[in-house]
Amino acid sequence: MNVRLMNFNEKIAAVFAATLKLIHTNGFHGTPMSKIAQESDVAIGTIYHYFPSKDDLIFALFKHCRSLLNDYIFDGIKEDFDYKASFFHVWRNFVKFYLENETVFSFFDQFFSSPYHEKNKAEIQEPIGGQNKVLDFLQEGIDQKILKQVDVHLLVASYIGVALATVHSIKFKDLKFTEKNMDELMEIIWDGAVNRNNNN
Amino acid sequence: MNVRLMNFNEKIAAVFAATLKLIHTNGFHGTPMSKIAQESDVAIGTIYHYFPSKDDLIFALFKHCRSLLNDYIFDGIKEDFDYKASFFHVWRNFVKFYLENETVFSFFDQFFSSPYHEKNKAEIQEPIGGQNKVLDFLQEGIDQKILKQVDVHLLVASYIGVALATVHSIKFKDLKFTEKNMDELMEIIWDGAVNRNNNN
DNA sequence: ATTCATCAATCGAACGTTCATTCGGTTGCA
DNA sequence: TGCAACCGAATGAACGTTCGATTGATGAAT
Numbered sequence: 367m368n369v370r371l372m373n374f375n376e377k378i379a380a381v382f383a384a385t386l387k388l389i390h391t392n393g394f395h396g397t398p399m400s401k402i403a404q405e406s407d408v409a410i411g412t413i414y415h416y417f418p419s420k421d422d423l424i425f426a427l428f429k430h431c432r433s434l435l436n437d438y439i440f441d442g443i444k445e446d447f448d449y450k451a452s453f454f455h456v457w458r459n460f461v462k463f464y465l466e467n468e469t470v471f472s473f474f475d476q477f478f479s480s481p482y483h484e485k486n487k488a489e490i491q492e493p494i495g496g497q498n499k500v501l502d503f504l505q506e507g508i509d510q511k512i513l514k515q516v517d518v519h520l521l522v523a524s525y526i527g528v529a530l531a532t533v534h535s536i537k538f539k540d541l542k543f544t545e546k547n548m549d550e551l552m553e554i555i556w557d558g559a560v561n562r563n564n565n566n
Numbered sequence: 567m568n569v570r571l572m573n574f575n576e577k578i579a580a581v582f583a584a585t586l587k588l589i590h591t592n593g594f595h596g597t598p599m600s601k602i603a604q605e606s607d608v609a610i611g612t613i614y615h616y617f618p619s620k621d622d623l624i625f626a627l628f629k630h631c632r633s634l635l636n637d638y639i640f641d642g643i644k645e646d647f648d649y650k651a652s653f654f655h656v657w658r659n660f661v662k663f664y665l666e667n668e669t670v671f672s673f674f675d676q677f678f679s680s681p682y683h684e685k686n687k688a689e690i691q692e693p694i695g696g697q698n699k700v701l702d703f704l705q706e707g708i709d710q711k712i713l714k715q716v717d718v719h720l721l722v723a724s725y726i727g728v729a730l731a732t733v734h735s736i737k738f739k740d741l742k743f744t745e746k747n748m749d750e751l752m753e754i755i756w757d758g759a760v761n762r763n764n765n766n
Numbered sequence: 767a768t769t770c771a772t773c774a775a776t777c778g779a780a781c782g783t784t785c786a787t788t789c790g791g792t793t794g795c796a
Numbered sequence: 797t798g799c800a801a802c803c804g805a806a807t808g809a810a811c812g813t814t815c816g817a818t819t820g821a822t823g824a825a826t
Contacts, residue, residue, distance in 0.1 A: 375801095398784075400785075400786090409802060411801095419787080420785095476680060478679075480593045481596075514750070517747065522740075524758075531726055531728075531730065540719045547720060556758075558724075558756075558759075560757075600811075611777050
């Protein structure tokens, strides 16, 4: 049962895709198992064959999407990148991932703000929205005295917070995803995060 | 019917309070009308007397909370505050409001990330989380060349995004609401937002 | 001063629908 | 033969909403 979950059965893939799509357009609400079955062309019985309950399905989907995100954002960092270049690269990837995977963004957004999240807190511990890897990365910048000498969580809040707000803003048409806007945003975050008592 | 809605019937206040509390702990999901009636000690029939549907109740509650937030964040700005002081003051109030009104934060969080929000977009136009007043305030800083000469929405995303991420971080115990942390955060945002070709 | 009509406010049992989940069955591979 | 994958009708609980009844305040008519 769980072996398949890793190897990614076509049925499961269809169920995940359907669930993301439905939650994106109808919300956690308007997404009953019956509609997931319909949209994915997988019988209800089959879904319950893989996931003991709807909660389990949602949680498995969360873990799947989280690993997609984690794989994505740290991808493409070249050896010759200095810290600032990596700082920009990861942040950009973060925003890009959400823009390219709107349904995942929607899902995460709803998942994290639902008490769902709280219930499974213990199990989630690790990388939330890739944050633990992000945390390590930012801590590295602090240790190297490149970034401000503050609690790393303050920098995480800035780094991730601005990225999420940016995606929201683009989604709601207040902002456009242009090179210029992204560059200026990265400048804002960098200027805020950088250690100004240092001449890096 | 609507007159009372403004003058704030005790029953309505009880319904609002119960709804906020239930949504905070059980989510948009686990909050059926029956439980709202129970928790608020108002009969279901009475709730439907004031709100034609559950959606209407939620939306009315949203508008109520939004006005609470708006009243709060721009309160207490003294005449002798310079721009930077106001910039700090409003941001701090924003965070404080959410920390003091956890149920409202939870509710907004869920409301904005649900397709609920999208459905009523037209009607929401105005101050989202107080953002239009915030937008005007930040635009003023741009016009006065105090802040970076960029699209104001970039600064809004930074200003609000960091605040929301901060509240989340505190809520999930990654961060503590201490003077030091708030000061350092405000420093981060300010350094990011400020126009460095100017010596203000 | 008393009667009566009106209507908003209040109530909660009852209704029909929709939901998550179950279960008995079929298929096809090992 | 056995067992995992698969199916969808059936089930019972829970939900949003309706509705007929009751109360009490207001004021016009007597």
